[in-house]
Amino acid sequence: MSNTIVLKKGLDIPIAGAAEPVVSKTALTDIIAIQPSDFKGLTPRLLVKEGDRVLAGSPVLSDKLRPEILVTSPVSGTVQGIVRGEKRKLLAVCIANDHLQTCADSASAPSAGADAQQVKKALLAAGLWPWIVQRPYGVIADPGATPKAIFVSAFSTAPLAPDPVFCFDGSLKYIQAAISALAGLSAGGVHVGLPAGTDSPFARLTGCTLHRFAGKHPAGNVGVQISHICPIRKDETVWTVSLLGLEAIGRFLATGKVDLRRKVAVCGPMAIEPSYVETLPGMQMKEIAGHYGTSAAEIRFISGDALSGRSIGEDGCLGFFDNQITLLREGTEEELLGWIRPLRWKQYSHDHSYFSWLTPWRRYGMDTNLHGGPRAFLMNEGYYQKVLPMDIFPVFLAKACLAGDIEKMEKFGIYEVLPEDLAVCEFIDPSKNNIQDIIAQGIDLMRKEMA
Amino acid sequence: MNPVFEKGGKLYWLHSTIDAFETFLHVPGTVTRKGAHVRDAIDLKRILILVVIAAAPAALFGMWNVGYQHGLAIGDGRLDILGNFWYGFLKVLPLYVVSYVVGLGIEFASSQIRGEEVSEGYLVSGFFIPLIVPVDIPLWMLAIAVAFAVIFGKEVFGGTGMNFVNPAILTRAFLFFSYPNQMSGSACWISHKPAEQLVDGFTGATPLALDGASAQYGTGFWDLFIGTVPGSVGETSVIAILLGAVLLIWTGIASWKIMFSGVLGALFVGFLGQWAGIGTISAPMQLLYGGFAFGIVFMATDPVTSAQTECGKWIYGFLIGALCITVRLFNPGYAEGMMLAILLMNITAPLIDHCVVSVHISRRNKKFNAAKI
Incomplete structure (x- = not known):
């Protein structure tokens, strides 16, 4: 067992409406859509046309640059429509579900004891490769690369995040299977971040290194965990997989079926x-x-x-x-x-200029109001660093991104972050800057310039 | 907003101004478009109004003190608290009017030219400026100084948040170097009319310039701590300024690190001076004299122009305190060093940050190289 890493910085957003741990409905919907915008780093090429019959696991999209990367249909049925936007940009592929869940033959699980190449090949063919995300930049991993290590966060601290213990109840064997298979793909093995203090079922996982983290959001973000386990240097890549991805990969390895339920x-x-x-x-x-x-x-x-x-x-x-x-x-x-107004009782602010710090147990019915107008950065690093448990300067990084200064972005740690890691900084920003968007633009620029 | 003020409308040139008043009255119904869908209720208006509230005790006391010092100077102690306050209020009000009309006018116009919303930064600068000038300053001088500071200290760099010198300090520096007769010596700190009969032994010098000579006002610890001495309008009362400091530190708007290290720096040089036998004022008393307290609490901690990094704040604050007392001890020409200390450190702050960040990055690289998986 490893030691607990205590992260003192961070902020849990007290928003109302947490989901009760019951399944209220099974909605195996009649039409599902595959949206290329979900897949970061994928230049989509359409492999189906309207009216085509598809099976669960048969390819729908591929990457133009790395054609071995496929996106496959999660259901069996017929391609009902292809939605395009401006300049014929592909927005979605709609598939009518026949509720039979027939699986494609092209996707078949490798035999037990398969080597890394066979596992890779099988995941690529089954369309499960896009679940493996590469850092830096947070794009679909390059199948030809060997990462330094693979990281998984087994908990989430995001506002109202689903409870992994409830969601993956009964799927532990699949997650274990996926970890065992993926461990062979990297030199440094698989590292799993667990919440401290609780008796998480994921603590029973074997064949990986366990790390425990205590702290507020974004302590559950895999990027934050990586920066405390082994920060990403220039020219290094690591891979991350979500629990959801591990479940899907493990289920495929165990049963041979692509099932994204x-x-x-x-x-x-x-x-x-x-x-x-x-x-x-x-x-x-x-x-x-x-x-x-x-x-x-x-x-x-x-x-x-x-x-x-x-x-x-x-x-x-x-x-x-x-x-x-x-x-x-x-x-x-x-x-x-x-x-x-001195009180503004119904609104939440982390700042001491309001009084919500007096009632830490309250949950707020937050809405999407911006609560102010956009301004230039005025507050200092310290104001934002309070909620960012990483060893970086968030305002300097954001300003480097705004200026498009590659060298400074590198220095200030663009390789270590994804927009989601600075989401809390954006939440508390009194200048109402779209910090996540600024970082995303910086990452896009890096990808363009460093390619 | 009325469409006449929108882009293409007849009165578009008033867009920023109307928007500023509208958002002043209402928190607008704008929703998040990108990024985090929910946001904290805090905004710059809230933060900056708290700075104004924090400075209000110093301002109110300053107004009363203007009347009180005037009474002492003419040997007329008949006015009560309210009478003194009213006298001072009428004296200080024109300073506020000039400060806000000129400053906000330029701010609104620049925002319109840049096509941005009006930033609230000047609400605070405009509140501070009358507090750091002598009460009898001619209004036209103040107007020129404010215009200079806002245009060349702030707007040419892109407005609030982009400036590297505190506009209020720049206003005072401009006055100080352009009109030294009205800004130094012993003629300007106590409000009185030329026709008025002054008491015997009257002096207009501030306690710092007095250098131990006698005056018609008290110069003991309590006089300085409470602030019943002449000086710039808002700088005299240490206790009123401390009230503001508590609010600023509690809300986290101003950095306690800057304030604390500033006091340390001042004490350090103060004790050195005492040990070497320079000057007649003891080190702890230096903290009560002149503009030190006001400067270190309200001016040095301006988040835009101070050092940005937490470690840099320690250095920045310490050097302000140290420089202020150094000027006081070694420069007979300027009795007060606070303004120059802050101005110099405002300009040096980016350098401090650069050094702090460079050290941090090289240390981080070392840590990275050591990290093994």
């Missing part, structure tokens, strides 16, 4: 009876109509958590890698003299 937490202040829904990626929001009622126009639908998730709208679909849907109220109303 998952428990999705429907949560947030606007969720009626927040709980879990068992479903597939690409589920349409209307499937959970019971959870948001009739006021859809005032609701923001987020695939993912309230800090780093993507706004998908009422007609949107669950992201390929997400197992959380957050429902927030659109905070479009003006607040008379809001900023000068």
Whole structure:
């Protein structure tokens, strides 16, 4: 057992509407959508056309640059439509589910005791490779590379994050199988971050190095954990896999089937009876109509958590890698003299200039109001470093990204972060800068310049 | 907003101004577009209004003190607290009007030119400026100084958050170097009209310039601590400034590291001077004299112009305190060194940060190289 790493910096966002650990519905939806925008670093090439019959695990998209990377259908059925946007950009491939879940032959599990190359090949063919994400930059891993190590975070500290113990109840054997198989792909083995203090079932995993972390958000982010286990240097790559990915990979290795079924937490202040829904990626929001009622126009639908998730709208679909849907109220109303009111009882602020620090147990029905206007950075590093348990200067990094200064970005640690790691800095920023977006643009620039 | 103020409307040139007043009255209904969907309720308006509230005790006391010093100077002790305050209020009010009208006018115009929302930064600068000038300063001088400081200290660099010198300190420095007669010596610190009969033994010098001579006001510890001595409007009362310091430190807006290390720096040089037999003021008393307290609490801690890194703040604060007392001890020309100390350290702060960050990065690289998996 390893020692606990205590992270003193961070902030848990006290937002209301945590999901009850019950599955309220099984929504094996009639139509699912595969959205290329979910796959970072993939230049999509369409492999199917309208009317084609697809099976679970048969390829739908491939990468133009590395054609061995495939995205496969999670269901069997027929390609019902291909949605394109401006300049014919591919937005989504819609597949009508025939509910038979017939599996494609092309995807077959390697035999027990297969070597690394065979495992890689099988994962690529089954379309499970995109679950393996490379750092730096947070893009789909390069199958030709050998990473320094593979990291997994077995808990999440994000606002209203689904409970992994509930979600992966009964899947421990699959996760174990995936870890055993992936351990062969890297020199440094697999490292799993566990929450401190609790008796996590993931502590029983073998064939990997366990690390325990105590702290507030973003202590559960794999990027933060990596920076404390073994920070990423220039020219190094590490891989990360989510628990969801391990479950899918393990299930495929054990049963030979591509099965992306998952428990999705429907949560947030606007969720009626927040709980879990068992479903597939690409589920349409209307499937959970019971959870948001009739006021859809005032609701923001987020695939993912309230800090780093993507706004998908009422007609949107669950992201390929997400197992959380957050429902927030659109905070479009003006607040008379809001900023000068001494109390503002219903609003949360971490700052001592309000009084919510007096009631740490309260949960707030947060909405999407910006609570201010955009300004230049005014507060210092220390203000943001309070919530960032990493050894970097967040404001200097953000300014380097804004300036597009590659050398400075490198110095200030662009290799170590993904936008989600600085999400809490963005949450508390009184200047209302879109720090995650700034970092994302910096990462895009790095990828372009360093390629 | 009325469409006439929107882009393409007839009154678009007023867009930033109208927007500023609207957002002053209401927190706008804008929602997050990118990134984190929920945000903290804190914004710059809240932070900066708290700075103003923190400085309010010093300002109110300063107004009363203007009346009180005037009473002492003409040997007329008939006015009560309210009378003294009213006298001072009427004296200081024009300074505020000039400070805000000129400063905000330029701020609104620049924001419109840049096409941005009006930043609240000047609310604070404009509140400080009347507190750090002599009460009898001619208004036209103040207007020129404010215009200079806001345009060349802030707007040319891109507005609040982009400036490297504190606009309030720059205003005072501009006055100091352009109009030294109105800004130094013993004629400007106590409000009185030329026609008024002054008491015997009257002196207009501040305690710091007095250098132990006698005056019509007290110069003991309590006089200095409470602030019943002449000086710039808001700088005299250490106790009122400490009240503000408590609020600023509690809310985390101003850095306690800067304040604490500033006091350490001042004591360090103060004791050195005492040990070497330079000057007549003991080191702890130096903290009560002149603009040290106001400067270290409100001016040095400006988050934009101070050092950005936590380690840099220790160095930055220490050097401000040390430089201030050094000027006081060694330079007979300037009785007060606080303004110059802050100005110099504002300019040096990026260098301090650069050094701190470089050291941090090389240490981090060493750690990286040592890390093994």
